[in-house]
Amino acid sequence: VELRRIGTVRSPLTARKGAPRQADESAPPAVVELDAAYADALDGLRPGDAVELLTWLHEADRSVLRTRPRDDPQRPELGVFATRSPDRPNPIGLHTVQVTAVEGPVLRVAALEAIDGTPVLDLKPVLRSAR
């Protein structure tokens, strides 16, 4: 199965080390630049919408199956599927973001923990029943 990069995250965050783990940990605003071919596929998204942004965490270590939570090295190891660690067999990032602007193939979002250059894979509206 082959993924297609549909765009790229632009962010002031440039290094995985030091990046917040989740958007609610002081993540900065960011820009989601889609390739021009996908502008049409954004039609219907509006400022204020909540979106699930799927990315490819390109710096991840895909061989990791067990890990220790970064915020508490005293805790026992867990399987990676019981954590949100980026190191996992398929390092797909899942980020709930608030859209602040849509400008052609470019989205602005309020807070995003992904680093600059992260490949973008997909966008889905957040299900109302899941909120």
Add this chain to the structure above:
Amino acid sequence: VELRRIGTVRSPLTARKGAPRQADESAPPAVVELDAAYADALDGLRPGDAVELLTWLHEADRSVLRTRPRDDPQRPELGVFATRSPDRPNPIGLHTVQVTAVEGPVLRVAALEAIDGTPVLDLKPVLRSAR
């Protein structure tokens, strides 16, 4: 970017046509069979946990950029990124599931709208702040 199938959905749903679109639309219980190599990566998941299950929607049409909501053909077309349609450039399925049992590399989940044979890509615990 190359994805690895880590497992397979086993479900009484066998055809995309007629399958519920979301788990809250009478989706049946299902089994998530991971390859034995990934059993360790489930360590820490327990019955009652809410998990984001990521799948590959293998029957999707990856060329679709605009679509009409299935439940209301009167509505105008939307870009696929403003919908949850499986037809999209990277047809990654995102399913919030409740774990009912963990048996080695096999998870049982309470309700899942994915069809039998759907490849599994990843599992992540639901963020508490997102619920």
